Amino acid sequence: MGCQYHDPIHNGATSFTVAMPRLTFGRGSLAEIGARSARHGLKKVALFSDPYLANGPLVETAKSSLAAAGIEASVFSDIRVEPCDDTVMRGAAFLNDGSFDGIVSVGGGSVIDTAKGALLVYHHGGNIVDYFAPPIGQGKTAPGPVMPHLACPTTSGTGSECTSITVIRVNSLNTKFVIANPYLLPTEAIVDPQCCDSLPSNVIASTGFDLCCHALECFTARAYNQHANVDDPNARQYIQGANPFSDMVAREALDIVNHYLVRGVNDKDDAQARDKLMWGATLAGIAFGNCGTHLPHAMSYGITHLMHDITTEGYAIESPFVPHGISVVVNAPAIFDYTAQATQERHMEGAHCLGADAKGATVEDAGEVLSKRLIQLMRETHMPNGLGGVGFNESHIKALAESSVRQARAIANAPRESNLTDIENMYSNALSYW
């Protein structure tokens, strides 16, 4: 394979777009939220958070900073992990009642995604489900901008503060789907690694593999010029495929995973490693916000759809629950072994960025080298042993594949095509790794 950006397809895309919010990164930067909000002329903001953070020091820091800048803040915290359409509609109703001129979100991806969805409904009406692509919704689009949204993540994984997508569970289908719209991109991202100081190791591990897979999926995604061109440049979607910008950012994020994931998980006092992981999560969010993920994320949705009696320690949520990063990484070694056959050099370079031992390997071994390195990282961070480790067995494979195959756009962003049988085979190969 040559340079993939010099192999355009007929009627393939000839341009790519890069979008990201104004970004502030650093210890203590959460206390800048008042000054940053004032710069946008905000006077009264809705402060979205979750029930666990709402009475804690992080939200208190944000409230104090906003008050010091003369900005009134009302807290909305009726947000559960993995928000559903009802959660978003409650958030939109809160906005309707408040005469706010902006939103500040302080929380993990669930909080930031709820804020994004609530903004869509508040400004452009309807039900949040209307905004999902058919057949889930009506493909309703946002015809114009929404009010300023300043997003402050409190976990080092989702990268939602840097993306124009929101992931919402549709209650009637019990499955998560993605809404993408350029107006969902937060106005500012304020990323303060101090927010992660008290996170338990298993949360650092799960969110760390989320960032790892964001970066690795971007780095191995179908190239942007292998996607169809769009007639309207404004219709160009965030799932535009790998491009030189997302490559550059993803490489750095993978290097951070290589050097700091195991350290950050296994030593809660390793502030350097945890700060680096927060930076890596930001970079990986920027990468996938400008490229799109592919099969590991698409196939994670089957797991969160069909999970049964599983609760993971450290998460304040009722069973059944599999943390997002775990639902993504348990399939990843089997998936990258499959996709590597399409773009072996890319997969080998990704494996190198992750620090894989490729002594004696040829490029034909890329899938095996990369999946072995992922398995090594999973073992060193005490991850479940594949699908079997989160309670699934051979009898669940068909249903998992039937659920995940609905994530058509993400599946189409993979470097290798896959049908229902291929996805079943990947799930089978992900049942157990060691």
Ligand SMILES: [Fe+2]
């Ligand atoms: Fe993710």
